[in-house]
Amino acid sequence: MQLIEDHGLLRFLTCGSVDDGKSTLIGRLLFDSKAILADTLSAIEKTSLKRGMQDVDLSLLTDGLQAEREQGITIDVAYRYFSTGTRKFIIADAPGHEQYTRNMVTAASTANLAIILVDARKGVQPQTRRHSYLAHLVGIPHLVVAVNKMDLVDYSQQRFEEIKADYLAFAEQLGIQDVRFIPLSALKGDMVVDRGENLPWYDGDTLMEILEAAPAAHTEHDEPFRFPVQYVCRPQDSTNPELHDYRGFMGRVESGSIRVGDAVTILPSGRTSLVKAIELGGEPLREAITEQSVTLLLTDEIDISRGDMIVKTDALPTQTKQVDATVCWLAEAPLDRARTYLIRHTTRETKAKVAAIEWRVDINTLERQAAERLQMNDIAQVSFKLAQPLLTDAYADNRGTGAFIIIDESTNNTVGAGMITKLAA
Amino acid sequence: MMLFNRQQTQLKTLPHLDWLEAEAIHIMREVAGQCSNPVLLFSGGKDSICMLRIAEKAFRPGRFPFPLMHIDTGHNYQEVTDFRDKRAAELGERLIVRSVEDSMKRGTVVLKHENESRNKHQSVTLLEAIEEFGFDACIGGARRDEEKARAKERIMSFRDEFGQWDPKNQRPELWDLYNARSHKGENIRAFPISNWTELDVWQYIQLEGLELPSIYFAHNRPIVRRQGSIVPVTELTPARAGEEIVDLQVRFRTVGDITCTAPVESDADSVEKIIAETATTTITERGATRLDDQASEAAMEQRKKEGYF
Ligand SMILES: Nc1nc2c(ncn2[C@@H]2O[C@H](COP(=O)(O)OP(=O)(O)OP(=O)(O)O)[C@@H](O)[C@H]2O)c(=O)[nH]1
Ligand SMILES: [Mg+2]
Numbered sequence: 001m002q003l004i005e006d007h008g009l010l011r012f013l014t015c016g017s018v019d020d021g022k023s024t025l026i027g028r029l030l031f032d033s034k035a036i037l038a039d040t041l042s043a044i045e046k047t048s049l050k051r052g053m054q055d056v057d058l059s060l061l062t063d064g065l066q067a068e069r070e071q072g073i074t075i076d077v078a079y080r081y082f083s084t085g086t087r088k089f090i091i092a093d094a095p096g097h098e099q100y101t102r103n104m105v106t107a108a109s110t111a112n113l114a115i116i117l118v119d120a121r122k123g124v125q126p127q128t129r130r131h132s133y134l135a136h137l138v139g140i141p142h143l144v145v146a147v148n149k150m151d152l153v154d155y156s157q158q159r160f161e162e163i164k165a166d167y168l169a170f171a172e173q174l175g176i177q178d179v180r181f182i183p184l185s186a187l188k189g190d191m192v193v194d195r196g197e198n199l200p201w202y203d204g205d206t207l208m209e210i211l212e213a214a215p216a217a218h219t220e221h222d223e224p225f226r227f228p229v230q231y232v233c234r235p236q237d238s239t240n241p242e243l244h245d246y247r248g249f250m251g252r253v254e255s256g257s258i259r260v261g262d263a264v265t266i267l268p269s270g271r272t273s274l275v276k277a278i279e280l281g282g283e284p285l286r287e288a289i290t291e292q293s294v295t296l297l298l299t300d301e302i303d304i305s306r307g308d309m310i311v312k313t314d315a316l317p318t319q320t321k322q323v324d325a326t327v328c329w330l331a332e333a334p335l336d337r338a339r340t341y342l343i344r345h346t347t348r349e350t351k352a353k354v355a356a357i358e359w360r361v362d363i364n365t366l367e368r369q370a371a372e373r374l375q376m377n378d379i380a381q382v383s384f385k386l387a388q389p390l391l392t393d394a395y396a397d398n399r400g401t402g403a404f405i406i407i408d409e410s411t412n413n414t415v416g417a418g419m420i421t422k423l424a425a
Numbered sequence: 426m427m428l429f430n431r432q433q434t435q436l437k438t439l440p441h442l443d444w445l446e447a448e449a450i451h452i453m454r455e456v457a458g459q460c461s462n463p464v465l466l467f468s469g470g471k472d473s474i475c476m477l478r479i480a481e482k483a484f485r486p487g488r489f490p491f492p493l494m495h496i497d498t499g500h501n502y503q504e505v506t507d508f509r510d511k512r513a514a515e516l517g518e519r520l521i522v523r524s525v526e527d528s529m530k531r532g533t534v535v536l537k538h539e540n541e542s543r544n545k546h547q548s549v550t551l552l553e554a555i556e557e558f559g560f561d562a563c564i565g566g567a568r569r570d571e572e573k574a575r576a577k578e579r580i581m582s583f584r585d586e587f588g589q590w591d592p593k594n595q596r597p598e599l600w601d602l603y604n605a606r607s608h609k610g611e612n613i614r615a616f617p618i619s620n621w622t623e624l625d626v627w628q629y630i631q632l633e634g635l636e637l638p639s640i641y642f643a644h645n646r647p648i649v650r651r652q653g654s655i656v657p658v659t660e661l662t663p664a665r666a667g668e669e670i671v672d673l674q675v676r677f678r679t680v681g682d683i684t685c686t687a688p689v690e691s692d693a694d695s696v697e698k699i700i701a702e703t704a705t706t707t708i709t710e711r712g713a714t715r716l717d718d719q720a721s722e723a724a725m726e727q728r729k730k731e732g733y734f
Pocket of ligand 2: 022023059094095
């Protein structure tokens with residue numbers, strides 16, 4: 001018996017400006033799809049009452065930290081789960097405050113769909129633009145602009161159309177192509193799960209219908225096979241001679257697929273071999289597809305360790321000691337050009353120095369400006385010199401081999417995120 | 426503008442349980458690859474039983490690159506500790522047990538009264554064990570759907586020298602590029618099944634045919650009803666004056682410290698029946714079963730700030 005039929009898993013986030021109703025919308029989605037259980041509901045009812053509210057404050061469903069509840073804002077991402085009988089959803093509720101943009105980036109990096117909220121009264125705000133820019137930058141394939149709080153503008157179609165036109169002008173500038181618009185009221189529930197009575201002029205899908213129909217696969221084009229080695233398995237079990245020569249290369253298929261018998265190249269060494277076997281937990285598989293965690297065995301004895309990458313011989317990534325990337329700076333301490341940072345890319349790490357900051361973008365005008373330093377939440381084009389080569393693709397072609405994080409070794413904090421733009425050999 | 430056209434492509438994607446499993450394996454291997462001395466916390470409960478299966482999938486035919494460890498409050502059901510020992514022996518992996526009672530003897534845990542729940546005091550014993558063995562990462566089976574503070578925690582969660590979690594200042598965590606770095610004395614808590622729900626866990630148990638301690642299944646047990654909860658009558662938790670002891674068919678949704686874990690009324694005596702019940706339950710796992718979290722709105726967040734899993 002399988003109660004839940006499997007249509008895969010969709011990860012999405014809600015984002016947008018402060019107080020536009022992101023957390024309330026998620027609460028509404030969970031509430032109207034009956035995904036909130038009685039005890040959770042009675043707990044937030046009690047809390048709402050204690051805070052002197054008349055209705056249940058649905059944002060309390062995701063604003064789980066003490067500090068968030070005290071201030072009525074979201075500080076860090078909350079993850080919530082529900083399923084509708086056909087698919088499982090992982091929701092990330094991102095904070096709207098500019099100060100917490102890095103937490104929004106965390107949520108966006110794993111999402112396949114973004115709901116960008118706009119307060120119908122306020123229209124498109126700087127933070128709406130920033131989040132749209134970031135969602136687009138990290139390559140979220142599906143954007144839905146939800147014009148919220150329609151109850152406060154008399155469910156006016158004219159207001160909805162104004163905001164839509166305004167947003168489209170900005171989206172065009174950014175090169176965002178796929179974007180949908182939906183009017184709703186997270187507070188009252190119109191067009192979230194139920195259509196409600198107040199928006200008769202809107203004949204598109206409800207938000208829930210959009211979520212159920214969105215493709216779960218992150219990408220719709222074929223990507224080359226990329227397998228960063230995470231761990232090498234050498235059991236050397238003296239009681240089992242069969243395992244004596246066992247060398248399993250463990251990792252997750254970042255992109256593409258692989259079959260037994262395929263010709264592969266190991267990078268950075270450049271040596272070649274054939275796939276002898278694919279295993280999961282000691283059991284054989286014929287094939288492994290994107291996002292699957294497996295163990296590869298090769299026909300030749302080759303020295304391979306963590307940080308190496310196994311790829312198909314007919315499609316190699318670029319091996320380079322210099323990368324150009326769009327960088328989001330995430331730390332309070334500004335990027336210091338004089339310092340050496342650590343870059344983690346796939347399972348590799350290398351020391352890195354800034355070679356140049358090409359430009360910094362002004363979120364409001366989208367203008368590119370010269371910059372000497374990067375402050376928290378800045379988005380900029382940066383080129384790095386690397387101590388060790390990385391095995392890269394452009395982020396637009398391949399998320400798994402196009403993304404990296406920047407680590408400050410003195411604190412071990414993750415201070416930046418990079419998306420490789422063009423490749424220099 | 427056609428956006429969500431399903432017919433457009435026929436790309437293969439993983440069914441949701443396989444995806445969750447693949448993600449969990451990837452996280453465990455990252456811990457093994459990045460940390461020099463990790464440990465996997467194993468209690469004998471259903472989540473940590475899933476974690477062991479994931480570790481087998483991640484590392485067999487090799488041995489696990491970490492020992493197993495249980496922080497024993499001394500207040501566990503015998504069925505569960507027996508199961509814990511049996512499972513570790515079957516796997517041939519090393520099991521470390523550190524007990525809250527030893528911390529009490531050392532004077533590092535002081536109970537307010539004899540029968541106080543030892544659940545929150547596990548933090549002290551855990552931190553002592555981390556120091557004793559020099560662990561730089563603890564892999565745990567906590568899930569984000571369990572509790573609202575857990576819903577906020579990163580998959581690789583940094584803890585300072587005092588084991589403290591700082592929820593307002595978490596490391597950004599992007600894509601599947603995990604940062605498990607820490608300096609000496611600090612540590613990482615890694616949560617491979619963060620994205621699993623209670624229903625996912627039960628479906629995985631069914632899919633993999635995993636064995637569980639018997640108290641997860643419906644059985645008869647003497648209980649009293651106290652403030653809307655079912656309280657099992659044990660040596661540690663005797664009936665109070667005036668309470669009526671009844672024999673009830675129950676099962677446990679979580680197995681923790683006896684003094685703070687309550688069963689639910691149920692006749693589900695198989696994994697299939699439990700899945701059916703879980704899919705239609707109206708009460709959350711913790712709401713139904715944890716007598717300690719109802720005390721205050723921020724109980725879990727507070728405990729985590731003090732070093733809890
Ligand atoms: N009238 C009306 N009020 C709404 C609606 N949606 C949200 N609100 C109110 O707007 C306020 C902010 O809502 P939240 O859901 O906390 O906003 P948020 O976007 O999550 O805020 P941050 O996460 O802090 O950026 C609350 O008082 C909500 O009750 C709506 O559709 N109509
Ligand atoms: Mg919010």
